[in-house]
Amino acid sequence: MPHINLPEGYPGIRSLFMYSPDTALPLNNLVQTLLHDPATSTLTPGERELIATYTSSLNDCTYCANTHGAIAKYQLNGDDHAVKDLLAKNVDSALVSEKMKALLHIAAKVQQGGKKVTEQDIARARDEGATDKEIHDTVLITAAFCMFNRYVDGLATWAPDDASVYDAIGKQRASEGYMTKPFLVK
Amino acid sequence: MPHINLPEGYPGIRSLFMYSPDTALPLNNLVQTLLHDPATSTLTPGERELIATYTSSLNDCTYCANTHGAIAKYQLNGDDHAVKDLLAKNVDSALVSEKMKALLHIAAKVQQGGKKVTEQDIARARDEGATDKEIHDTVLITAAFCMFNRYVDGLATWAPDDASVYDAIGKQRASEGYMTKPFLVK
Numbered sequence: 519m520p521h522i523n524l525p526e527g528y529p530g531i532r533s534l535f536m537y538s539p540d541t542a543l544p545l546n547n548l549v550q551t552l553l554h555d556p557a558t559s560t561l562t563p564g565e566r567e568l569i570a571t572y573t574s575s576l577n578d579c580t581y582c583a584n585t586h587g588a589i590a591k592y593q594l595n596g597d598d599h600a601v602k603d604l605l606a607k608n609v610d611s612a613l614v615s616e617k618m619k620a621l622l623h624i625a626a627k628v629q630q631g632g633k634k635v636t637e638q639d640i641a642r643a644r645d646e647g648a649t650d651k652e653i654h655d656t657v658l659i660t661a662a663f664c665m666f667n668r669y670v671d672g673l674a675t676w677a678p679d680d681a682s683v684y685d686a687i688g689k690q691r692a693s694e695g696y697m698t699k700p701f702l703v704k
Numbered sequence: 705m706p707h708i709n710l711p712e713g714y715p716g717i718r719s720l721f722m723y724s725p726d727t728a729l730p731l732n733n734l735v736q737t738l739l740h741d742p743a744t745s746t747l748t749p750g751e752r753e754l755i756a757t758y759t760s761s762l763n764d765c766t767y768c769a770n771t772h773g774a775i776a777k778y779q780l781n782g783d784d785h786a787v788k789d790l791l792a793k794n795v796d797s798a799l800v801s802e803k804m805k806a807l808l809h810i811a812a813k814v815q816q817g818g819k820k821v822t823e824q825d826i827a828r829a830r831d832e833g834a835t836d837k838e839i840h841d842t843v844l845i846t847a848a849f850c851m852f853n854r855y856v857d858g859l860a861t862w863a864p865d866d867a868s869v870y871d872a873i874g875k876q877r878a879s880e881g882y883m884t885k886p887f888l889v890k
Contacts, residue, residue, distance in 0.1 A: 521826045522836035534840075540744045540842060544733035551726050558726045577817065624858075631763065632857025641709045652710035654720075658727060663775040665851035671818025672810075672843040 521674045529676050529683060534669060541559025541679060545666075546696045553589075553658055554695040559655045563692075564593035567657045569625050572604040576629045579582040579667035581677040586663075617646040621656040657677030707860045715862045715869065716767030720855060731852075732882045738845055739775075740881040745841045749878075750779035751804060755811050755845045758790040760813045765853035767863040774874025801828075803832040807842040814846040 524533040535542035551565045553559050561569075566589035574582035587605055591598040603612035608623045620643040625635040635657070643653055670677075678684070688700075710719040721728035734853050739752045747755075753776035760768035773791055777784040789798035795808045806829040813820040821843070829839055856863075864870070876884075 521821065521823070524841055537829040538837075538840060538844070540737050540741075541734065544737060547730035547733065548727065548802070551730060551820065555726075578709065583732055608791050628854050628858040632859075633705065633857050636705070636841045653708055654724060654859065658724070658855055661851040661854035661858060667849040668818040668847035668850055669844055670813050672847060673818075673840065674821070693763040 519665050521639060521672075524673070524675065527657065529584065530670050531666060531675065531696055533591075533675050534673065541661050544623065548662060549666075550696040551568040552655070552662060554691075559651070560612050561621075561652055561655055562593070564590055564616075566655065567593050568600055568604055568614065568618070568657055569622065570602060570621045570623055570663050572609070573579065573625055573663035574608055576626060577661075577664065577671075579671055581670050581675065582663065583638075584677075584681075585691075586639035587666070587685040589691045592692030598626050615646075617643070617648050617652075620646045621648055621652065622657050624653065625660040628657050632657075632661070658678055672675055691692050705862065709856075710722065710859070710861065715864050716771065717852060717856050719861050720859065724855065734848060736882040737853075738841070738848060739878075745837070746835065747807075747838055747841055748779070750776055751800075753878075754781050754786055754800065754804070755789055755808065755842055756822055756849050757787060758793070758795070758808055759811055759846045759849035760853055761791050761793055762812060763850065763853035763857075763880065765857055767851075767856050767861065768849065768853050770863075770867075770870040771873050772859065774870040775877045776874075778874050778878030779808075799834075802836075803829070803834050806832045807834055809845040810839065810842050814843050815850060817841075818847070868885055 520533070525536040528536055535546070553570060554563055556563065557568060567586050570586040571583055571590050574586055583605055587601040590601050594600065597611040609619055609626070612619065614622070624639050624643060625634055627639055641654060708717070708857040712721040714722055721732070737754060739747055742749065745752060756772040757769055757776050760772055769791055776787050777858050785799040793810070795805055798805065800808070810821055810825050810829060813825055813878065826839060
C-alpha cells in the first residue's frame with residue numbers, strides 16, 4: 519500500500535504524476551529529452567532505455583525496471599536479449615556493444631555515487647569509441663533514474679505483477695514518447 | 705579536472721547546464737517548482753532548501769551542499785544555524801521543528817534507497833503534523849538531489865573552495881529563483 523493517499527488504479531510513477539501534476543511536467547520533459555528524442559543524443563533511444571533499465575534493476579525498482587525494459591524491447595524492434603541480461607544485472611555477458619558495456623560500467627558506478635567514477639572508467643569508454651556527449655548522457659540518465667527509482671519506491675507505489683501491464687506501457691511509450699496521457703492530465 | 709570537456713569558468717552544475725541546454729531546461733523547471741515556487745508546497749522555500757542541503761551533504765556533494773546551504777540561509781533571512789547543523793549531518797540536534805526532523809529522517813532513508821522508508825517513518829512524520837503532500841515533497845526533493853549530486857560528481861565538475869562563490873549563488877537563487885542566467889543560456 520502506498521505511503522500516501524494516491525489515485526487508485528494507476529501503477530508506479532503514473533500515480534505520482536496524477537497526484538502532483540506540477541512536478542510531472544518537468545519530469546516528463548526530462549525523460550522525453552533524455553530517452554526519447556532522436557536529436558538530443560547519439561545514443562539510440564533503445565540504448566538509452568537500456569541504461570535506464572539497468573540502473574532501475576541495480577536499484578531493485580520493480581516498476582521502473584520492468585517498464586523501461588519493455589520500452590527498450592520495443593525500441594530495439596522486439597529484441598529482448600539485452601533487456602533480459604540487464605534485468606539480471608549481467609553486463610559483461612550482455613548482448614550489447616563493447617562501447618555500451620563500458621558505458622554501463624560507468625552507470626554502475628554512478629548508481630553507487632558520483633564520486634565512484636574513475637578516470638580509468640572514462641578512458642575505457644573513450645577507447646571503445648564513446649564521445650564526451652555519450653558519457654554525459656550516460657551519467658545523467660543513470661542519475662535521473664536514481665531519482666525516479668527513489669520517488670517510486672520511497673512512496674511505496676503499486677508495482678503490478680502482470681507482465682502484460684508493462685508490455686502495454688512499453689509499446690505506448692516507445693511509440694508516443696513521454697508527453698501523452700495518462701502521464702500528463704493537466 | 706572534469707571527466708569531459710566542459711565550458712571553463714563555471715562551477716558545478718552551471719558548467720553542465722552550459723554544456724547541455726536541452727536537459728538544463730527541464731532540470732531547472734523541476735527545481736524551480738520543487739524548491740522555489742511558494743504556491744507548490746506548504747513547506748517553505750527555506751525548509752525545502754534545507755532538505756536539498758541535507759541530502760547533498762549525505763551524498764558528500766560539496767558543490768550542491770554548499771550552494772543549497774547558502775540558498776537556504778538567504779531563504780531563512782540570514783539564519784544559518786540549521787544549515788550548519790545539516791551540513792554536519794546532525795538532524796537530531798538541528799535547530800528545526802520536530803516536523804522537519806521527522807521529514808529529514810525520511811530524507812535520510814530515501815538517500816539510501818526508496819525501499820528503506822518504513823511505515824513507522826511515515827507515522828512519525830504524520831504524528832508531528834506532516835501532510836501527505838509534505839511527505840511527497842520531501843521524498844521527491846531528496847530523490848531529485850540524489851540525481852543532481854550524481855550528475856555533478858559523476859562528471860567531476862569543479863567545486864570552488866572560495867566560500868564567497870557559494871554565498872553569491874545563494875543570494876542570487878534565493879532572490880531570483882532558478883530560471884535566470886547563467887543557468888539558462890539558450
